Amino acid sequence: MSALVTALPRLIAGSLLVGLLSGSAVAQQTAPSRVRGTIESVSGDALAVKSRSGEQVTLHTTGDLQVAGIVKTTLSEIKVGSFIGATTVPGPDGAHNAVEVHVFPEAMRGAGEGSRSWDSRPNSTMTNATVAQTVAGNDGSTLTVKYNGGEKIVTVTPATAVVAFVPGDRADLKPGAQIVAFVKSRPDGSFDAARISVGRDGVTPPM
Structure with a gap:
């Protein structure tokens, strides 16, 4: 039992990462849009993002949000x-x-x-x-x-x-962070985001 308890956080982190930027079969079927850009501000579950093309975009993070970090490697x-x-x-x-x-x-x-x-x-x-x-x-x-x-x-x-994927959380979603988000459109022109990858230590997610 103790071994299972010790391993549980790792298993949870792994299960969260599996859904992120993996091009999974589900992602292929639903063909979600992607928003790439910089978080400018955070208010509750809403992220104000300036996209790489210069557009102002609002992302609403969902209750089941999955976040992965992106770090440099060699x-x-x-x-x-x-x-x-x-x-x-x-x-x-x-x-x-x-x-x-x-x-x-x-x-x-x-x-x-x-x-x-x-x-x-x-x-x-x-x-x-x-x-x-x-x-x-x-x-x-x-x-x-x-x-x-x-x-x-x-x-x-x-x-x-x-780069490499590492576990992340909502605390990584802060002004100045570079992200790639899988999104679905809302009628008002904003987006729901359930999966976000965020650069760490100044990294811009290159995918």
Whole structure:
């Protein structure tokens, strides 16, 4: 019993993280919109956000809000067997150039596995997969990643942002914080947000 009690907080944190920015099957079916921007103020459950495109947006956090932190990490932390997500854009000769790579905690292994179109920039793709091989080169590295039904070679350069998910909470949602929120529209033009990822220590979530 004592072991279960000790492990319970970790299990809860893991279950909360599984729903965040994972591209899960549910997320794919409902195709939620995403708001990326900076929190300007907080009033109760309402967040005033300036989007990256310059729009003023109001987000209403829901009672079942899930929050994940985003922190910097390094490419050296990505090993064979790591479960990662990568936003890529087409490069010369069919290359998949990584704009960003994010490392999932073990509790999120398998979340949103697969490759799909993404909306962070034109022609971008999000791929969640397991690293099968890493190869270092003079101008960066390549990661061979495998997912159910497919494989992709991802090119990582010094310009690629490399981050990791960590547990977060409502206290992270404060003025100045950079966020990515999954939202649903309200009739008044504001949004409900049940899942938010927030940068820590000045990090802008790159996905």
